[in-house]
Amino acid sequence: MTRKTFDAAAIAAHEAGLSAALDAGRRVLAGGGTALDAVTAAVCALEDDPHFNAGRGAVFTYHGTNELDAAIMAGDTRAAGAVAGVMHTRNPVKLARTVMEAGPHVFLSGAGAEEFARDHGVEHVDPDWFATPERWRQLEELKSRKLGWFDSGMKYGTVGAVARDAAGHVAAATSTGGLTGKRWGRIGDSPLIGAGTYADDRAGAVSCTGSGEQFIRAGAAHEICARMRLTGESADQAAAAVLAEIGAIGGVGGVIVVTPAGETALAFTTPGMFRARADSTGLEEVAIFA
């Protein structure tokens, strides 16, 4: 993503979406809620906003469907839930959380994940709910220009949130439509615990966006936590080290991190990353480019 990709109206719309998500998470925490509830609220807001590539407004697959991935993890128990390839669940992050809290497994996929969603009363929508004209245009452009996934400039937009609550617990959640034109049931890093999403009260909570294949190969989110826990690196140091490692294997992207002490990192190797941050001292920040 570059400044050229977005006009003033698009920037304003994305900033408004970020502010709304930030507010949703902050309201939970200000009311004494948990980090887990805060990241759920923030990611739900972004899933419902058609400007972001998650939930409504997700990119289209090669076959013209929207197939959604999400994950959530709690730092206190290291409980986790994730789903891949769902096509009828309005808020995939809520389904991931239901998997974490109500199911025997961590990671469900495809039609089976939606059978679980129905069994557990997670809101079901018609696939049209997710479809937007702009994402369809992007798919058609990718196909007509015979662009690959890796040179389309349309691959980002995954949403994520990390939070630290008053009890000092952290949580992370990530949700995405994946890559425009993805095929073959491709699963990226977002729903993979340890790749795109990880939370551990002994280190921090991490959510990632970017070239998912390299984030998987680096074990990015777990590696950031491992570096903080095993070597004492700060969130900024660990995030920079992992982004450098991802760069060395050909990837770019960004990460957001929060620690139980309240330290945060928002790091990226792309020209920009839609991001927002707030804390109980009044800090409030919404930004896009470097």
Next chain:
Amino acid sequence: MTRKTFDAAAIAAHEAGLSAALDAGRRVLAGGGTALDAVTAAVCALEDDPHFNAGRGAVFTYHGTNELDAAIMAGDTRAAGAVAGVMHTRNPVKLARTVMEAGPHVFLSGAGAEEFARDHGVEHVDPDWFATPERWRQLEELKSRKLGWFDSGMKYGTVGAVARDAAGHVAAATSTGGLTGKRWGRIGDSPLIGAGTYADDRAGAVSCTGSGEQFIRAGAAHEICARMRLTGESADQAAAAVLAEIGAIGGVGGVIVVTPAGETALAFTTPGMFRARADSTGLEEVAIFA
């Protein structure tokens, strides 16, 4: 698994399967082949052997199908490939390797993964190829006794291999049918890079078996590599630390590790683990119980 679970004939059959897989891998390495080729050959042998829960002889899902997961990773490049929920690919590990070498993605799932398999000429079989009477009996027993996945004692049998070649490179591969009676498109740790499978020439190659959900939450395979790389722990120390951590969150299982220096670890917190090991000095070991 306990001594009571297996009679002498079953033990002999499993030991023969382990020896055959060990030979397949050793032949590759003795001929100057790569660690990647060695783990592919060893895991293919175990997938084709109906005594192990991978490929032919995989456990049945709740709905009476065989749905297979596999992953492979090369330590020199940290390239990786993985598939989940395939039902027609004779050797899922070969498909994982084709994903790694021929595709733009790391992780493919379900019908899409098999479309990729067809596009790339990976051997296709009728689902009956995988089905064995003993696994069907286990599914019926699980259902009739209303056992859960986590108290069935039928959940192990994932196969894996790690190897180090003459050039000092390591590789890991894992393949499984998952849990008897699994539902909802459940994906376990085996095909998740960083959870059940990881390889990094800076540390080692790891393949895991056991209660997959806890292995995912611990980022087990990546954590073993991270401990060796960041703290200098030996393979045995790192394996023991991670199995202890998995125990602390309620899981049991085993791991196999090899380092670029040729150090190995075969560690487990179950009563036994089918395992075999060989090296160029003539070491040869096949074992089941502790």
